[in-house]
Amino acid sequence: MPTYKAPLRDVRFLLNEVFDYPAHYAGMPNGKDADPDTVDAILDECAKFCEEVLAPINLSGDEEGCRIENGAVTTPKGFKDAYEQYVAGGWQGLSHPAEYGGQGLPMSMGLFKTEMMGTANWSFNMYPGLSLGAMNTIMQHASDELKNIYMPPLTEGRWTGTMCLTEPQCGTDLGQVKTRAEPQADGTYRITGTKIFISAGEHDLAENIVHVVLARLPDAPAGTRGISLFIIPKHRPAADGAVGEFNNVVCSALEHKMGIKASATAVINFEDSVGWMIAEENKGLEAMFTFMNTARIGTAIQGVCHAELSFQGALAYAKDRRSMRALGGKKEPDKVADAIIHHADVRRMLLTQKAVAEGGRAMIYFAAQYADHMTNGIVENDARKYKHWDDKLGFLTPIMKGFLTEMGLESANQGIQVFGGHGYIKEHGMEQIARDARIATLYEGTTGIQALDLLGRKVLVMTRGGAVREFTGMIAKFAVEHMANAKMRRYATPLARYAAEWNVLTMRLMLMARKDRDQVSAASHHFLMYSGYVTMAYFWGLQAAVASDKLANGGKESAEFYKAKLATARFYFDHLLPRAKGHASSMLKPSRSLTKLPVEHFAFE
Amino acid sequence: MPTYKAPLRDVRFLLNEVFDYPAHYAGMPNGKDADPDTVDAILDECAKFCEEVLAPINLSGDEEGCRIENGAVTTPKGFKDAYEQYVAGGWQGLSHPAEYGGQGLPMSMGLFKTEMMGTANWSFNMYPGLSLGAMNTIMQHASDELKNIYMPPLTEGRWTGTMCLTEPQCGTDLGQVKTRAEPQADGTYRITGTKIFISAGEHDLAENIVHVVLARLPDAPAGTRGISLFIIPKHRPAADGAVGEFNNVVCSALEHKMGIKASATAVINFEDSVGWMIAEENKGLEAMFTFMNTARIGTAIQGVCHAELSFQGALAYAKDRRSMRALGGKKEPDKVADAIIHHADVRRMLLTQKAVAEGGRAMIYFAAQYADHMTNGIVENDARKYKHWDDKLGFLTPIMKGFLTEMGLESANQGIQVFGGHGYIKEHGMEQIARDARIATLYEGTTGIQALDLLGRKVLVMTRGGAVREFTGMIAKFAVEHMANAKMRRYATPLARYAAEWNVLTMRLMLMARKDRDQVSAASHHFLMYSGYVTMAYFWGLQAAVASDKLANGGKESAEFYKAKLATARFYFDHLLPRAKGHASSMLKPSRSLTKLPVEHFAFE
Known part of the structure; x- marks a missing residue:
């Protein structure tokens, strides 16, 4: 069983040597508390928590899994205790506003924390992770009144949250959502419907669970333009902020999954449950996606x-x-x-x-x-x-x-x-x-949806290739700056070439897509993977440049670390980046290679 | 849950239209019984057994898994009954000699059977599959006396067999085998040792289990040249061929695995168990590998x-x-x-x-x-x-x-x-x-071992590139023959190019390896995958040629089948074959991209 050690040396290399986070934080309104000493101390403390508390219950959590009995879900041994320590450490509110009890640190700190927690125990990380999603959505879209009710216990971690999107008939295509919300005279809604695949949907870690739910008003237009967003707590908050009456939010089953078995994936039935609308009527999907x-x-x-x-x-x-x-x-x-x-x-x-x-x-x-x-x-x-x-x-x-x-x-x-x-x-x-x-x-x-979002939406429709031009401009600039350096040429040369090729491929796809919209879907996977390989190459180039520079300037203290960075960069360029060649070739193949075969002729008996 | 339908149309396309098995069987000494009608009937019968008996217990077998109690292993519900039907159908001896009760059909028929059985239920297929391995080894290396004892019940399926190679300290590197065999006055051996990962090592499907075991004589040279091969039955055969005395072959545990859970993977302890040597003393490894x-x-x-x-x-x-x-x-x-x-x-x-x-x-x-x-x-x-x-x-x-x-x-x-x-x-x-x-x-x-076997042994050492020359010669010939056909050119052209490139890459690696033996290991994975993509391209070219020919000659009956073949061939050339480009590039990268980083500098805390 792997014993997790947080890769703090690498984290600090990125923070301080590659991306200059001290300057970045110094320039941010909420960055003054994120001074280098504080960041260092938080990272050390987080590493310790992950190594000593979360990692040891990763394998046992997988073996034991979650259990459900009469709608109550029990997480594996050690999870409740670990979660209590997590709450006591104030980790949930790390990047959330002080006015709700958070530490008000920049969002990025939360991401660094997520990596360590998720490496030590991804299943555990799902519970606070989903809660963060709910918190962000409530923060941005709910009224102050609702925020004042929900944000403090969520920020503390005393309550957790979920995102309820998927239903049996739809996941990707949320326009098919059927859950119904009936408006009430008091401004609340009564919500009825079944949501599936709800991570952290039911568990024994917190005293209340706040569901952020997509549902449809009675008179809502069909499709994605008729979906609204609601807060539906498992227990309604009492006047004093404590946990109140049960809100008919029932967990009817847990899924049996291939993995992340210690993460409860629930089927949640809302049965005339009271909900509060957040964001604008019928604009719930947009709000959910912010x-x-x-x-x-x-x-x-x-x-x-x-x-x-x-x-x-x-x-x-x-x-x-x-x-x-x-x-x-x-x-x-x-x-x-x-x-x-x-x-x-x-x-x-x-x-x-x-x-x-x-x-x-x-x-x-x-x-x-x-x-x-x-x-x-x-x-x-x-x-x-x-x-x-x-x-x-x-x-x-x-x-x-x-x-x-x-x-x-x-x-x-x-x-x-x-x-x-x-x-x-x-x-x-x-x-x-x-x-x-x-x-x-x-x-x-899914990866396919990411690929469509990248090529179809972000690159072709929204920016007509501009997003690629901007990003590759940065790569090309880096390549030019390092081309003269003999140690860096092996990275700069291919980066310059790939930056140019990425643009050419984008333009060619744009032209092909004008005549054939299916080309976007046909090319999307290859475009995504190509983009990934080239993007990662840029970040290996960046790391190599810093390492090379440190070594040239006598950085003896960490010489072996920098040499290892260069060796890994070299490996990446020699053994992984060349895969981009195949994707470059395949993305330009006409869509009929995929679309021509009639549905009924995929198999013969 | 996928409902398995044997792909008989595709099987018959390959048998009769692509590879002309009727002629192949007609030209074989043991092929006369494999006339087209018989082959057809066997395939139909096999498909029925796989669809109706094996497929329905695939998911349930995974859920239930195998259980062990006091050394006795119980297979999942339905497995014993399915195995009885398998034995009753005479399936185990399909490709084994009539003199031992088999049907004496060509080896290939057994492979076709394996595909259907394995698709329907791979875990089930492991039990007869391992037995076939033991049967083949005994057939080739045991004395007639031993064959007369073991082959009839194994051919019938009343007994099953295993291959016992791996030990806790070694799998790939069998020179490290420690299991010891002490010669006895009566010509038998007493064998003691622990073998792990023994598929079908213990179960409730058959009345006896015949282990084919690698072990070391007391005076044997160290390493791979001191290993001999033994038959060790779980129960010694009685004089009348029935199951006799227990032979101290103890299953001490089953492994908990990621998958193939209905296949029992056993830890087998031989405790002064009686064994019979097969093949020559100290040449057991060679014999095992025949x-x-x-x-x-x-x-x-x-x-x-x-x-x-x-x-x-x-x-x-x-x-x-x-x-x-x-x-x-x-x-x-x-x-x-x-x-x-x-x-x-x-x-x-x-x-x-x-x-x-x-x-x-x-x-x-x-x-x-x-x-x-x-x-x-x-x-x-x-x-x-x-x-x-x-x-x-x-x-x-x-x-x-x-x-x-x-x-x-x-x-x-x-x-x-x-x-x-x-x-x-x-x-x-x-x-x-x-x-x-x-x-x-x-x-x-492992894939890594296959890659070394291919590039290191088969291509560079044994044939100095000759194996690639011979195989690509066949591809090039095919390409030339089809280049003039407008419908086939899209396949013939890349095939000709890849056939030539495969040779060039082989020669370059041969030159590199002369100065740097590590290059063989460094390039092996890419060479294997490149070889795989090009080889599969050839077989898609072959199938496309037959389909194209049938369509050109009015093969209306199966026109949609042939069109689907062409569409799939086209897809393969457009979307999968281009991956060979990346591998071609990476295999020529110098081994120091992999070997330079010192062991102690792979990670830093």
């Missing part, structure tokens, strides 16, 4: 988490397990065989995991600065600021969510592969990581 | 099985589930939304599964003819014939085992992806397929 970019970064992080945890497990095993001799000659002649880490192909697997974990982390830490600015736009009620940063984040979000979760799953599978047959056995904990990772490409919008 | 190519094809088939089953499940769901509208315009305007099969990206996933299942099946059916000739070389005691066909098969084996199991896993994951969140829920049966598929890249030699 914080979608942030929520999706939360899921993108899952790719990093599973790559990191699986890497830590595989690395320990590869140093310990002995098999055969390295082809280049015996590495440990006094031993019965060489440790498998000496085999180049085993290194290929380990370095894939390492490159994905660290490259993905760099992408997240970069995007987290956008998220900070975007969130401040909301807090400051500055719509232009909000839109500017949300747009920038909006381009990166589907790339990160789609690409990093796919790569996280691959990395988790590589971890099993390093273990050989032992990877298939539960007690080692490696197969759990792959099962837990498998959900990440499915929820919060 | 039938390795056939065993590995058996595992390669697993890739086809999971791709096929997951495709069948995903296809049914994609026709049924409605979400959004196709980008090219509404396909089912009277419905609330279009079935998801109308989305090009969903088709990309379905066609990936279909292309892998059918392309992989074509590879298997081609290689099965080699296996027939190779097996006949053994039966006829014709060492030259055996070697000739074993060598040809030996080149394809690691490509099929490595590539098809990796693609089978990907296909199983695509099946989950088509289901969206529902794919993650156990009751749909899609996640089980991915968990079952996960073992295939691990056992019978």
Whole structure:
């Protein structure tokens, strides 16, 4: 079973050496408390909590799973205690306003925390994670009155929240939502319907659960334009803010899932439950999606988490397990065989995991600065600021969510592969990581939905290629700046070439899509993965530049760390980036390669 | 839960239209009974057994798993009954000699059977599958006396067999085997040791279990050259051939695995158990590996099985589930939304599964003819014939085992992806397929071992590139023959180019490896996957040629089937084959991209 150690050295490299977070925080209105010493202390404390409290109940949580009896859900042994410690530590309100009891730190700090918690125990992380989603939505769309009721207990963690979107007949296509909300004379609504796949929908960690629910008013137009957003607490808040009357919110079942078994995935029935509308009538879907970019970064992080945890497990095993001799000659002649880490192909697997974990982390830490600015736009009620940063984040979000979760799953599978047959056995904990990772490409919008969002919406419709031009402009600038440096040329040259190619591909797809809308769907997956490989290449280039610079300037203290960064960057450019070639080729193939086969002729008996 | 329908139309396309099995069987000494009518009847009967008996206990078998109590293992509900029907049908001896009670049909028939059984229920298929491995080894290496004792009950299926190789300290590196065999005055041996990961090692399906075991004589040289091969029955055979005295073969535990849960994976302790040596002293490893190519094809088939089953499940769901509208315009305007099969990206996933299942099946059916000739070389005691066909098969084996199991896993994951969140829920049966598929890249030699076997052993050392030259010669010839055909040019042109490139890459690697042996390991994975993509492209080219020819010659009866073949071939060339580009690039990158990073600097705290 992998023993989690928070990768603090890498975190600090990104924070202080690559992205200059001290300056970033210093320039933010809510950044004054995030001084380097405080950030350092929080990271240390978070690491300790994750290593000592969350990681030890990860495997046991998977084995035990959640149980339901008469609608009451019991989380696995140790979860309730861990959650109490989480609440006591004030972790839930880390990035939420002080007026509701939070610590008021920038949004990015919450993302760093999520990575550590999620690596140590993704299932546990789902409970506070969903609550954060509900909190963000309430913060932005609810009235002050409702915020004053719900935000304090949610910020404290005494209550938790959920997002209730999916119904049996629809997940992606929320226009098909059927849950009905009947307006009442007192301004509340009575809501009836069934929601499925509700993460943290029912559990024993908190005294109340606040559901944020999509439902339809009686006279609402059909489709996505007739959906409104409601708060429906499991227990209605009493006048004094305590937990009041039961609100007919019934958990009728838990799903039996492939993984994240310690995370309760509930079927929730609302039976004439009292709800309060937030956001504008019939504009619930828009409101629900405002914080979608942030929520999706939360899921993108899952790719990093599973790559990191699986890497830590595989690395320990590869140093310990002995098999055969390295082809280049015996590495440990006094031993019965060489440790498998000496085999180049085993290194290929380990370095894939390492490159994905660290490259993905760099992408997240970069995007987290956008998220900070975007969130401040909301807090400051500055719509232009909000839109500017949300747009920038909006381009990166589907790339990160789609690409990093796919790569996280691959990395988790590589971890099993390093273990050989032992990877298939539960007690080692490696197969759990792959099962837990498998959900990440499915929820919060499947990879296919991310791909459509990226190519169809963000690139072609919203910006006519402008988003790619802007982002590749940054890559090209970096490439030009580093081309003259002999140590950096091996990264700068391909980056310049890919930056140019990405634009060419975008333009060609734009032209093809004008005549054939199916081309957007046909090319979307390849465009997403291509974008992911090139984006990650840029972030490896960035890290290589810093490492190279530090080494050139005598950074002896961490010389081995910087050398490892360069070795990993090199690996990425040699062994992972070339996959972009195949995607570049396939995305330009005409859509009829996919659409021509009639539905009834996919199979013959 | 996918309802399995045996893909008999595709099977017959390969048998009769692509590979001309009637002529192949007619030319074989043991092929006279495999006349087209008999083959047809057997396939129909096999399909019926798989659809009606094995498929219905696949999901329930996963849920229930195997149980152990006091060393006795109980298989899931329905398994014992299904196995009795399997024995009663005479299926175990299908391809084994009539003198031991078999039907004496060619080896290939057994492989076709394996595919159907394995698709319907891979866990079930493990029990007879391991027994076939033991039977083949005993057939080739045991004395007539031992064969007369063991082959009849094994051929009947009344007894089953296993292969006991792995020990806690070694799997890949069998030179580390510690199990000891003490010679006795009566010519038998007393064997003591622990074997792990023994599939079908203990169960309630048969009255006796015959273990084929690697062990070391007291005076044996260290390493792989000191290992001998033994038969160790769970119960010693009595004089009348019935089950005799217990032989101290103890199952001390079952492994808890990610998947194939209905297949018992046992820890087997031999405690002074009586064994009989087969094959020559200290040459047990060689003997064990004689039938390795056939065993590995058996595992390669697993890739086809999971791709096929997951495709069948995903296809049914994609026709049924409605979400959004196709980008090219509404396909089912009277419905609330279009079935998801109308989305090009969903088709990309379905066609990936279909292309892998059918392309992989074509590879298997081609290689099965080699296996027939190779097996006949053994039966006829014709060492030259055996070697000739074993060598040809030996080149394809690691490509099929490595590539098809990796693609089978990907296909199983695509099946989950088509289901969206529902794919993650156990009751749909899609996640089980991915968990079952996960073992295939691990056992019978991991993908990494296949890659080393292919590039290091088969290509560079044994044939100095000759194996690639021979195989690509066949591809090039095909390409040249079809280049003039306007309908075939889209396949012939890339095939010619890849055939040439494959040779160039091989030669370059040969030159690099002369100076740097680590390059073989560094390049091996990319070389394997490249070889797999190009090999499968050839088999899609072959299928396209037949389909195109049939259509040109008015084959109206199956016109839609042939058109679907062409559409799938086109998809393969447009969306999967281009991945070879990335592998081509990466395999030539110097090994230091992988070997340079010191072991102690893979991670920093």
